[in-house]
Amino acid sequence: MSKQEMLHLIEQKRAELIDIVLKNGLNSTISIKYSQELDQLLIEYIKNDHAKKNNITECY
Secondary structure, three states, rough: OOOOHHHHHHHHHHHHHHHHHHHHHHHHHHHHHHHHHHHHHHHHHHHHHHHHHHHHHHHH
16 A cells, blocks of 8 residues: 555544544544554554665665
8 A cells, every 4th residue: 555545544534533533422432443443554654654764774
């Protein structure tokens, strides 16, 4: 998945989370589920970005 696609998914999940929180409250089970899904996307994005940066620096 490209960086742009990943960023799009993150923004989409963030918008969904905001809607869910406004409708169900911050501590609702569904809000927590969406928050955890967003966390996973962010972790994956950071890992991929970090790996790409390490590959670039290793080439030099």
